[in-house]
Amino acid sequence: MRITIFGSGYVGLVTGACLADAGNHVVCVDTDQRKIDLLKQGGMPIHEPGLDAVVKRNFDAGRLRFTSSAQEGVRHGLFQLIAVGTPPDEDGSADLRYVLAVARSIGEHMTEYKVVITKSTVPVGTADKVRHAVSASLAARQAAVDAQSAVDARLFASETERARMVRASKDAEARAESAIRERDALAAELNAARQAAATAQADFDARLTASEAERVRMEEASKTAAARADEAIRERDTLAAELNAAGQAPAAAEMGSDARLDAIEADRTRMELAWHDAESRADEAMRQRDEIAKALRLLQLKVAGKKKGPQYKDVELTSLLEAPTLPSEQAVRRATRHRLSSAIDVHIDGDAGELFDLSVGGAQVLCPKQPDVNRLVTLSMKADRNTVSCEGRIVWAWLEPHSHGRKLRYRAGISFTKVDEAAIESFISKQSSKET
Numbered sequence: 001m002r003i004t005i006f007g008s009g010y011v012g013l014v015t016g017a018c019l020a021d022a023g024n025h026v027v028c029v030d031t032d033q034r035k036i037d038l039l040k041q042g043g044m045p046i047h048e049p050g051l052d053a054v055v056k057r058n059f060d061a062g063r064l065r066f067t068s069s070a071q072e073g074v075r076h077g078l079f080q081l082i083a084v085g086t087p088p089d090e091d092g093s094a095d096l097r098y099v100l101a102v103a104r105s106i107g108e109h110m111t112e113y114k115v116v117i118t119k120s121t122v123p124v125g126t127a128d129k130v131r132h133a134v135s136a137s138l139a140a141r142q143a144a145v146d147a148q149s150a151v152d153a154r155l156f157a158s159e160t161e162r163a164r165m166v167r168a169s170k171d172a173e174a175r176a177e178s179a180i181r182e183r184d185a186l187a188a189e190l191n192a193a194r195q196a197a198a199t200a201q202a203d204f205d206a207r208l209t210a211s212e213a214e215r216v217r218m219e220e221a222s223k224t225a226a227a228r229a230d231e232a233i234r235e236r237d238t239l240a241a242e243l244n245a246a247g248q249a250p251a252a253a254e255m256g257s258d259a260r261l262d263a264i265e266a267d268r269t270r271m272e273l274a275w276h277d278a279e280s281r282a283d284e285a286m287r288q289r290d291e292i293a294k295a296l297r298l299l300q301l302k303v304a305g306k307k308k309g310p311q312y313k314d315v316e317l318t319s320l321l322e323a324p325t326l327p328s329e330q331a332v333r334r335a336t337r338h339r340l341s342s343a344i345d346v347h348i349d350g351d352a353g354e355l356f357d358l359s360v361g362g363a364q365v366l367c368p369k370q371p372d373v374n375r376l377v378t379l380s381m382k383a384d385r386n387t388v389s390c391e392g393r394i395v396w397a398w399l400e401p402h403s404h405g406r407k408l409r410y411r412a413g414i415s416f417t418k419v420d421e422a423a424i425e426s427f428i429s430k431q432s433s434k435e436t
Helices: 012-021 033-040 051-061 070-076 097-109 126-246 251-273 278-308 310-322 421-435
Strands: 002-006 025-029 064-067 079-082 115-118 338-348 351-358 362-367 376-383 386-399 410-418
Touching: 002 012, 002 070, 012 025, 012 051, 012 064, 025 070, 033 051, 033 064, 051 064, 070 097, 079 097, 097 115, 097 126, 115 126, 126 278, 126 386, 338 362, 338 421, 351 421, 362 386, 376 410, 376 421, 386 421
Parallel strands: 002 025, 002 079, 025 064, 079 115
Antiparallel strands: 338 351, 338 376, 351 362, 362 410, 376 386, 386 410
């Protein structure tokens, strides 16, 4: 059995040693720490023959222990023996204060069923007082436990509320940080959008300025080409008027000139229908001017021969007709312009381009950069394994509509000044055969 004895005097120590020697596990409790230390060291606080050997034997065997802790003693034993002193009062009655103090201590520390035995010398009725003291301690403990439970409940509620508020605070901080991040992201997107809009506006303004400058330049080029065409038409009309006046000569000369006048009128009608192509009109007018000049010269020669008589016709007129004429007086052959159905790679002064149409008199090309009007250039084309080269002057140029983003954006017209007509005609013939 496990037994606790409160008091280590003549009653408690002797009883504890005997019970331990009988095989029980005994703990002796005493409030005098010096007595407890002495017993642990093998000393005896009282004189009792043979007691020291019994105490030592059971202490060494672990069946007998000593402590000043009432809590340890109450926790140890099922049986709680009260063996403290009960000195007599002044009236001779027993002083029970030490017994009741032990009873209250047992009530303060017990947590399970205990058997409380009063071994001290006490009067009748003491057991009720001991039971009352233990119950009072238990009631006080229960009240304290209830109060502590209430306090613990309030503390738990307070801690729970604090934890809830901490979580709510952390949630609020997390939402605030998320809102701040979203705000910063939206601000960054807004700045990027503003920068993109500014860049787009600047690009649009630059393109608008370039387009307006190109429009002005094209208008000036168009006006220049139109002025050249008008001048050529006036010259042509002047020569036609002279030819018409010369047509009032003899009937034979008039019949010869009517055919030429009809051809001239057909050419004039065709040129008026193609007025928007300024370069072509100018070239055609100049060619017609040279033809009319030669026709007028021939007509004048015929008229002069008629007036001077037959003797001049076979000599002077024939020699004049058969004599070589100056380059400016040679008849200019009308060029047939061939429009290509597929792009042909060419080089304009070494720059890559594409050929649009071609004749012995000129060509239209597409090029990557804006050409200079009136500039002399060299046009090179691949013909089988050979290269055909022509020299000419750029007579007009414009920016192709809807050409933004294309490599070849500019169209230009070239009037040849130096050309191998046979090579050009051969090139056109080969391209025509490929297309068919």
